[in-house]
Each structure stands twice: as C-alpha cells, then as structure tokens.
Amino acid sequence: EPEVTQTPSHQVTQMGQEVILRCVPISNHLYFYWYRQILGQKVEFLVSFYNNEISEKSEIFDDQFSVERPDGSNFTLKIRSTKLEDSAMYFCASPRRPSGPAGTGELFFGEGSRLTVL
Amino acid sequence: DQQVKQNSPSLSVQEGRISILNCDYTNSMFDYFLWYKKYPAEGPTFLISISSIKDKNEDGRFTVFLNKSAKHLSLHIVPSQPGDSAVYFCAARGDSGSARQLTFGSGTQLTVLP
Numbered sequence: 001e002p003e004v005t006q007t008p009s010h011q012v013t014q015m016g017q018e019v020i021l022r023c024v025p026i027s028n029h030l031y032f033y034w035y036r037q038i039l040g041q042k043v044e045f046l047v048s049f050y051n052n053e054i055s056e057k058s059e060i061f062d063d064q065f066s067v068e069r070p071d072g073s074n075f076t077l078k079i080r081s082t083k084l085e086d087s088a089m090y091f092c093a094s095p096r097r098p099s100g101p102a103g104t105g106e107l108f109f110g111e112g113s114r115l116t117v118l
Numbered sequence: 119d120q121q122v123k124q125n126s127p128s129l130s131v132q133e134g135r136i137s138i139l140n141c142d143y144t145n146s147m148f149d150y151f152l153w154y155k156k157y158p159a160e161g162p163t164f165l166i167s168i169s170s171i172k173d174k175n176e177d178g179r180f181t182v183f184l185n186k187s188a189k190h191l192s193l194h195i196v197p198s199q200p201g202d203s204a205v206y207f208c209a210a211r212g213d214s215g216s217a218r219q220l221t222f223g224s225g226t227q228l229t230v231l232p
Contacts, residue, residue, distance in 0.1 A: 033219060035220075041224065042207070042222045042223060042224040043162060043209075043222040044222070045219040045220065045221070091161050091162070105149075105150040105167065105211035105220060106167060107164070109154075111161045112161050
C-alpha cells in the first residue's frame with residue numbers, strides 16, 4: 001500500500017510559538033491534503049494543495065496557517081503563533097490517483113503529527 | 119454545520135456477531151461515501167466505499183448499505199472479530215470544488231468482546 005509519512009510524530013510547544021509539521025506524500029501526486037483531529041472529535045479538513053498552490057481551504061485554515069512545498073517532494077504545514085486550541089493530531093493525505101480525487105475519493109493518510117500546545 | 123453525523127459514539131458487540139454502524143448525512147450532493155477505521159495514534163485507514171448511485175457494496179466481511187431517500191448509510195461487519203475494535207468514521211465526498219475533500223462524521227468506537 002502507498003505510504004504517506006509525517007514528522008514529527010509528537011511536538012510540544014509553548015503558546016505563541018511557531019510550529020512546522022512535515023509530510024512526504026505519495027510521489028508524483030498532484031493533490032495533497034491536510035486534515036486535523038482534535039482529541040475525541042471528528043477529522044476536519046484544513047486545506048488542499050494542487051500543483052504547488054492552495055486549491056481549497058476551510059474556515060479553520062486562517063492566516064495563522066500556511067502550507068508550502070519547499071523542495072518538490074516534502075510538504076509543510078506551518079502554524080505561526082500557536083494557540084491552545086491548535087492542540088490536535090494533524091494528518092496529511094494523498095488521493096489514490098496521481099491526477100487527483102477522481103474515482104472513489106479514497107485518501108491515504110499518514111500516521112499523523114500530534115501537536116500539544118501548552 | 120454537521121453534514122455527516124454518527125449518532126452513536128460507541129458500540130459493543132460479541133465476537134462472531136454482526137456489528138452495524140450507522141451514519142446520516144444532510145447534503146444530497148455527496149457523490150461517494152466512505153468508511154475509515156482508526157486505531158489510536160494512527161491515521162485513518164480506508165475500509166470500503168460506495169457510490170451514491172449504488173445501494174450496496176460488499177468486500178469480504180464488510181458491507182456498506184446506502185439509503186439515499188433516508189440519507190442514511192450503514193456499515194455491517196460480520197462476523198465481528200476482536201481486531202475490528204477501533205473508531206470507525208463515516209465520510210462523504212463533496213461534489214463541488216476541484217479538491218473534492220472528505221467530510222467526516224464524529225466516529226463510533228467499536229469494541230468487539232472476545
């Protein structure tokens with residue numbers, strides 16, 4: 001099965017600090033997604049990235065968030081000034097097909113990065 | 119804005135019996151429905167999906183049923199096994215926008231008792 005890998009697995013930070021979460025999606029896929037799950041709640045869509053640009057974003061993805069592709073293979077999710085409510089598991093995901101979310105809509109998720117904001 | 123709802127936060131079933139997990143949705147424009155399984159400290163893992171034009175899809179022990187008129191879908195697992203114990207998320211794929219992101223329900227914790 002295709003692999004999506006994420007680092008770090010767990011990060012603890014102080015409120016107001018910047019955090020960068022990293023993901024290596026399935027190679028050669030044009031679409032890429034970030035989701036998050038606050039403990040005990042549902043998985044929520046944050047942002048989608050298509051061909052090196054943000055495609056869509058949710059209301060959660062405000063000015064404190066940014067997503068980049070610094071070197072053509074890795075993706076990063078940056079939170080500029082973390083808040084307590086940013087504590088969550090952050091998941092990146094790739095669609096099954098390289099060209100995008102056609103077909104069943106199945107996404108492959110990474111194992112997640114747990115962010116704890118103190 | 120809860121377009122996908124899972125009203126049962128937990129379900130316990132005896133090993134070998136059938137597990138039925140339910141999901142309701144409000145957006146009639148969803149075109150695919152998916153079930154994901156999630157273990158603690160892991161990402162969601164795809165289980166099975168169904169197109170909005172079908173009413174049933176089966177894959178081994180897992181069957182998903184879709185009732186479009188009721189905007190309801192269910193996942194049947196039979197026979198249930200202890201390894202099936204996990205949180206099950208219902209998800210629906212939007213029909214609009216290029217990214218077609220998934221909208222998830224809040225999950226149901228399934229516990230299969232040996």
